[in-house]
Amino acid sequence: MKAMVRALAALGFAAAATLPALASPEGVWEVESRDSRYKVTLCGDGTQLCGELIWLGNGGDSPENLPYLNTLLIDHAPQIKPNQWKGDLHLYGHTASGTITQVSEDQISLQGCFMLVVCRTYQMHRYGD
Numbered sequence: 001m002k003a004m005v006r007a008l009a010a011l012g013f014a015a016a017a018t019l020p021a022l023a024s025p026e027g028v029w030e031v032e033s034r035d036s037r038y039k040v041t042l043c044g045d046g047t048q049l050c051g052e053l054i055w056l057g058n059g060g061d062s063p064e065n066l067p068y069l070n071t072l073l074i075d076h077a078p079q080i081k082p083n084q085w086k087g088d089l090h091l092y093g094h095t096a097s098g099t100i101t102q103v104s105e106d107q108i109s110l111q112g113c114f115m116l117v118v119c120r121t122y123q124m125h126r127y128g129d
Contacts, residue, residue, distance in 0.1 A: 022083050023105040025049060029124040035060030037127055038073055040108070049077045049085040049100055068092055074100060074110075 029051070030037045035058045043050035051074035056065055068090075077087025077100055089098035089112045096112035103109050106126040113119040 022102050025083075025102045025108060028054070028127040029108055030127040032123040032125065033060075034058050038124065040074070044076050044078075047079045049074050049079070049087075051100075065092060074098075 024042070025040050026042055027040060028037055029040055035056065036053060037055035038051045039054045040049065040051045042048065050072060053068055053071055053073055056062075056069055072090055074085070075088045075090060077085035077098070080086045080099075083102040085100045087098065087100075089096045089100075089110065091112065094114060096114045098110055098112035101109045101111075108124040110122040110124065111119065112122075
């Protein structure tokens with residue numbers, strides 16, 4: 001039995017070691033609707049993820065959204081596994097429990113749930129000047 005447990009543990013470690021290493025999530029990201037951009041950084045102990053709303057446009061720059069400019073969307077979310085973080089998301093005055101997954105070098109998926117009932121997924125793409 002112990003040999004089987006060790007073999008399974010070794011297999012799990014090998015599988016984790018083969019996860020693709022993606023480029024850093026740090027940079028500027030744009031939401032798929034192209035009305036907001038966020039500066040994403042590694043923060044806290046260097047493994048947590050932070051994201052600040054840095055630009056509103058294309059209709060997103062309405063008077064009700066402007067107070068959220070230069071505020072945190074992703075607030076020190078701890079890394080839970082490679083390319084994935086979990087923590088609070090602050091969306092235009094509402095806080096949601098969220099999971100942030102770096103899907104590829106140029107795509108991040110945000111999944112947030114308010115009160116564990118209303119859930120929504122946002123796609124963000126790396127923005128290049």
